[in-house]
Amino acid sequence: MTTRFENGIVVTLGSDNRVIWNGSVVTEGENIVGVGDAAEMKMRFPNAEVVDCAGKIVLPGFICTHHHFYSTMARGMAIPGEPASNFVEILERLWWKVDRALDEEDILLSAQIPLIECIRNGTTTVIDHHASPGMRDGSLDLIEKAVRQAGIRASLCYEVSDRNAIGGGIEENERFIRKVGQGDGQIAAMMGLHASFTLSDATLEKSVGIAKDAGVGCHVHVAEDLADRQDSLSKYGMPTVHRLDKMGASGEKSLFIHCVHIDESEMDLIASTKTSVVHNPESNMNNAVGVTPLFELLKRNVLVGLGSDGMSSDMLSQMRCAYLLHRLANHDPRVAFLEAPKLLLQNNAGIIERQFGIRVGELAEGRPADLAIMDYQPPTQLSEANFLGHLIFGLVDATVDTTVCRGKILMQNKKILSMDEERLARRSRELAPQMWQRLAAL
Numbered sequence: 001m002t003t004r005f006e007n008g009i010v011v012t013l014g015s016d017n018r019v020i021w022n023g024s025v026v027t028e029g030e031n032i033v034g035v036g037d038a039a040e041m042k043m044r045f046p047n048a049e050v051v052d053c054a055g056k057i058v059l060p061g062f063i064c065t066h067h068h069f070y071s072t073m074a075r076g077m078a079i080p081g082e083p084a085s086n087f088v089e090i091l092e093r094l095w096w097k098v099d100r101a102l103d104e105e106d107i108l109l110s111a112q113i114p115l116i117e118c119i120r121n122g123t124t125t126v127i128d129h130h131a132s133p134g135m136r137d138g139s140l141d142l143i144e145k146a147v148r149q150a151g152i153r154a155s156l157c158y159e160v161s162d163r164n165a166i167g168g169g170i171e172e173n174e175r176f177i178r179k180v181g182q183g184d185g186q187i188a189a190m191m192g193l194h195a196s197f198t199l200s201d202a203t204l205e206k207s208v209g210i211a212k213d214a215g216v217g218c219h220v221h222v223a224e225d226l227a228d229r230q231d232s233l234s235k236y237g238m239p240t241v242h243r244l245d246k247m248g249a250s251g252e253k254s255l256f257i258h259c260v261h262i263d264e265s266e267m268d269l270i271a272s273t274k275t276s277v278v279h280n281p282e283s284n285m286n287n288a289v290g291v292t293p294l295f296e297l298l299k300r301n302v303l304v305g306l307g308s309d310g311m312s313s314d315m316l317s318q319m320r321c322a323y324l325l326h327r328l329a330n331h332d333p334r335v336a337f338l339e340a341p342k343l344l345l346q347n348n349a350g351i352i353e354r355q356f357g358i359r360v361g362e363l364a365e366g367r368p369a370d371l372a373i374m375d376y377q378p379p380t381q382l383s384e385a386n387f388l389g390h391l392i393f394g395l396v397d398a399t400v401d402t403t404v405c406r407g408k409i410l411m412q413n414k415k416i417l418s419m420d421e422e423r424l425a426r427r428s429r430e431l432a433p434q435m436w437q438r439l440a441a442l
């Protein structure tokens with residue numbers, strides 16, 4: 001089926017970003033077959049279905065390169081005991097109980113609800129990091145099922161750690177990586193690892209060996225808090241990045257998440273191994289762990305992407321958070337205007353290309369038909385020259401009206417078409433009290 005998304009302001013992004021007023025994006029099957037002036041596209045594709053995008057801006061679907069779907073049911077939960085006073089306590093008192101309390105239906109719902117939020121926010125590709133030690137084996141299949149139902153793209157993995165069982169989760173990753181194989185452009189797989197401080201050398205060695213044999217990267221939290229760095233220094237006599245690199249976890253397909261507490265030699269090592277970093281500014285602020293040395297990494301040409309770490313599925317808000325954080329942290333109102341959008345719009349697409357082998361994040365012929373169509377009436381001129389100003393100060397607060405992924409319309413007129421939002425939220429509210437009760441007993 002051919003569809004013309006016409007009469008909107010089309011922003012192509014990509015290396016040659018064009019802003020086309022009264023433009024059209026034409027899709028056929030899973031790909032884009034035409035981008036340009038609406039009248040011209042109408043002549044080229046006269047028999048296409050038409051979706052009117054007047055009063056709207058048409059952008060490539062957004063990408064989140066680090067998410068935790070499983071965190072859904074923690075929303076609004078009272079955490080038993082004293083408030084956590086540091087990062088390790090946040091893990092021990094909250095997240096390492098949430099993941100243990102999840103059962104089969106919770107895992108499915110915990111994925112379905114943020115997937116709906118992804119569609120609502122025009123996020124069409126996600127890299128997720130999952131944990132559910134109480135219902136581990138087969139958990140990635142449940143999430144895959146939810147992703148396929150939602151209709152977006154996701155790279156999935158299970159977070160291996162020694163904290164519940166030695167090497168817990170290795171087999172789940174191995175099984176899923178084998179099942180996915182080269183992937184179909186919608187689902188990809190990685191070797192998930194929690195973090196250096198919960199992984200022994202033996203577990204790391206085994207996990208990395210499987211990843212290398214399968215040709216996939218490792219997806220691991222790195223020096224999110226100072227505790228991870230100190231643990232690596234005291235147990236292994238070297239900082240976190242050096243340890244992970246020594247064990248073989250670095251490389252072009254690997255994702256080092258956070259990298260807040262790293263030194264110059266670690267940054268050099270990340271750069272020389274072409275490992276990607278994912279920055280999660282809102283989560284770092286929420287956990288009060290510190291500020292990633294973003295500009296130091298970018299200076300070394302490290303591919304730094306942007307994630308939400310489970311905080312949200314709205315990537316424009318994460319982009320603006322990065323913009324604001326680094327201005328404040330550097331006490332410099334000249335910085336981050338280019339860098340924060342670059343993480344979201346360019347670098348996330350680069351990371352996805354390494355994981356999925358496809359180039360999303362650009363509206364051009366032959367590219368995947370992933371679109372975020374937002375209500376936006378620019379109050380000033382909008383062109384290639386000032387698009388970032390509109391992005392940071394206008395689009396960040398605009399509403400997504402229509403979301404398209406793989407050529408399928410997943411939301412139109414703000415109505416989710418691929419899932420029953422009301423029913424799923426109701427069911428989640430029914431199950432949450434039981435999940436909270438199990439958690440309180442842990």
Ligand SMILES: [Zn+2]
Binds near residue numbers: 257
């Ligand atoms: Zn995370």
